[in-house]
Amino acid sequence: MNTDILIIGSGPAGIQAAIYAARRKVDVIILGKLENSSLAKAHVENYFGISGPIVGIDLLRVGKEQAEKFGAKFIEEDALHLERKDDKFIVKTEGGKEVESKAVIFAMGVSRKKLGVKGEQQFQGRGVSYCAECDCGFFKGKKVAVIGDGSAAASSAILLAKYASKVYLISKKLSTSEHLQDELKVGNIEIIEGKRISEIYGNSAVGGIKLDGSSLEVEGVFIELGSKGVIELAVNVGLLPDPRGYIHVNEEQKTSVLGIFACGDICGPPLQLAKAVGEGCIAGIEAAEYVKRISKLEKQTV
Amino acid sequence: MGAISEKDKKHLQKIFEKNVQTGVKILVFTQEDRHREIKELMQELATTSNKIEVELYDFTRDSEKIKQYNIDKIPAIAIIGKEDYGVRFYGIPSGYEFSSLVEDIIDVSRGTTDLPEKIRNQLGSINKPIHIQVFVTPTCPYCPKVVRLAHKFAIENDLIISDMIEATEFPNLALKYRVMSVPKTVINEKIEFVGALSEEDFLEYILAA
Numbered sequence: 001m002n003t004d005i006l007i008i009g010s011g012p013a014g015i016q017a018a019i020y021a022a023r024r025k026v027d028v029i030i031l032g033k034l035e036n037s038s039l040a041k042a043h044v045e046n047y048f049g050i051s052g053p054i055v056g057i058d059l060l061r062v063g064k065e066q067a068e069k070f071g072a073k074f075i076e077e078d079a080l081h082l083e084r085k086d087d088k089f090i091v092k093t094e095g096g097k098e099v100e101s102k103a104v105i106f107a108m109g110v111s112r113k114k115l116g117v118k119g120e121q122q123f124q125g126r127g128v129s130y131c132a133e134c135d136c137g138f139f140k141g142k143k144v145a146v147i148g149d150g151s152a153a154a155s156s157a158i159l160l161a162k163y164a165s166k167v168y169l170i171s172k173k174l175s176t177s178e179h180l181q182d183e184l185k186v187g188n189i190e191i192i193e194g195k196r197i198s199e200i201y202g203n204s205a206v207g208g209i210k211l212d213g214s215s216l217e218v219e220g221v222f223i224e225l226g227s228k229g230v231i232e233l234a235v236n237v238g239l240l241p242d243p244r245g246y247i248h249v250n251e252e253q254k255t256s257v258l259g260i261f262a263c264g265d266i267c268g269p270p271l272q273l274a275k276a277v278g279e280g281c282i283a284g285i286e287a288a289e290y291v292k293r294i295s296k297l298e299k300q301t302v
Numbered sequence: 303m304g305a306i307s308e309k310d311k312k313h314l315q316k317i318f319e320k321n322v323q324t325g326v327k328i329l330v331f332t333q334e335d336r337h338r339e340i341k342e343l344m345q346e347l348a349t350t351s352n353k354i355e356v357e358l359y360d361f362t363r364d365s366e367k368i369k370q371y372n373i374d375k376i377p378a379i380a381i382i383g384k385e386d387y388g389v390r391f392y393g394i395p396s397g398y399e400f401s402s403l404v405e406d407i408i409d410v411s412r413g414t415t416d417l418p419e420k421i422r423n424q425l426g427s428i429n430k431p432i433h434i435q436v437f438v439t440p441t442c443p444y445c446p447k448v449v450r451l452a453h454k455f456a457i458e459n460d461l462i463i464s465d466m467i468e469a470t471e472f473p474n475l476a477l478k479y480r481v482m483s484v485p486k487t488v489i490n491e492k493i494e495f496v497g498a499l500s501e502e503d504f505l506e507y508i509l510a511a
Contacts, residue, residue: 125496134442235443243500
């Protein structure tokens with residue numbers, strides 16, 4: 001699949017960027033799930049033009065229709081991997097799709113990474129991990145648990161199954177693509193749905209977790225909430241977020257990597273709807289200008 | 303040969319041409335018939351700039367050099383500029399860590415870093431030996447940030463020595479320091495932390511060591 005601009009994240013920043021870019025007659029694909037935006041469950045009453053509180057998901061749905069009307073295409077899947085190929089970017093989605101794009105707009109927001117249960121902080125670095133890619137090698141032949149409901153948890157479980165003797169994928173309700181669900185059908189992965197983790201216990205390192213009162217012995221607990229975070233997607237193209245996880249941009253919402261723009265919460269506080277929309281507008285306009293400029297150059301050289 | 307693609311070599315040529323100031327030596331410590339991969343990688347890297355030179359040393363035969371540069375395990379790399387700033391890599395700097403190596407070469411060639419003046423001043427006040435060990439894996443996107451900071455600190459203060467250690471290549475060390483998550487940093491054998499920190503927070507730990 002080819003496009004001019006690929007937007008990762010379908011919150012207010014991403015959708016606003018899609019609206020502005022699509023109106024400038026460039027091809028736009030936007031990735032993500034509306035209900036995963038931090039706006040979805042928020043009650044908005046501090047946004048210009050809205051008098052009473054309005055539920056975020058309603059705003060998002062209207063925004064999606066608007067963007068589609070102008071020609072943007074939505075793919076309701078998470079991005080799992082991003083890389084550069086020559087002058088283009090390639091994104092792999094959880095559904096196994098590959099999208100090739102001339103420019104990319106990062107608009108995936110900031111997601112909660114911590115679970116907030118007893119023992120989580122105490123055992124961080126001693127069995128509790130937030131990065132399966134980083135730490136999978138330390139759990140060869142051991143039993144581990146992966147906690148999460150989305151594509152990050154599923155893809156981490158698939159990776160860990162190559163190292164660990166047993167992987168328990170623990171989720172309230174697993175919500176991911178069929179493609180990933182097929183890949184989860186490995187002998188040493190066991191999916192436990194509908195149970196709540198209440199504690200991570202152990203002595204000097206993780207010994208197990210408590211699930212609705214019963215104990216499950218594991219030596220590793222991988223907390224992988226939501227979709228892949230900005231760092232996992234960004235580093236492959238040479239973009240390093242600051243220690244707080246935010247991406248630096250200039251006044252045109254350009255990052256330090258040519259062809260990559262960013263907008264919304266991912267660029268740092270204030271984490272507000274109005275700021276996200278404003279930055280989305282600039283990112284959409286600038287990305288469209290960028291794509292037109294390089295397309296013109298390509299034609300001249302041909 | 304072929305550890306670095308032609309396209310990457312061209313890219314490296316460009317950035318080294320633009321950024322490397324004085325000559326840099328990459329000292330590679332290995333054992334004769336082992337560690338071919340790291341030797342090839344460094345030799346190919348050196349072909350991208352006439353200011354970068356590789357010297358190969360054998361862990362058993364070149365005991366004088368081993369002692370001079372305080373190398374206690376192999377494979378090891380020391381990046382030397384006008385002086386030895388204490389920048390070390392243990393294990394192959396592959397995957398995400400290759401970028402740390404490239405940026406370190408540039409900083410070492412200049413003998414200085416882009417750390418803010420306030421941090422540099424604080425580093426200057428450290429007057430006892432500091433040994434920083436940063437455990438990494440090649441697939442860890444958070445790790446280069448910590449490795450780079452540790453190496454920058456080493457460049458700015460002669461008393462600081464900073465090692466990148468590829469945890470999967472040194473499983474005994476990973477076990478000794480109970481490394482189960484990377485990046486894991488150990489300072490002077492007594493302070494340790496997991497994860498990436500800001501310059502200020504990392505420095506706090508060093509000052510407390």
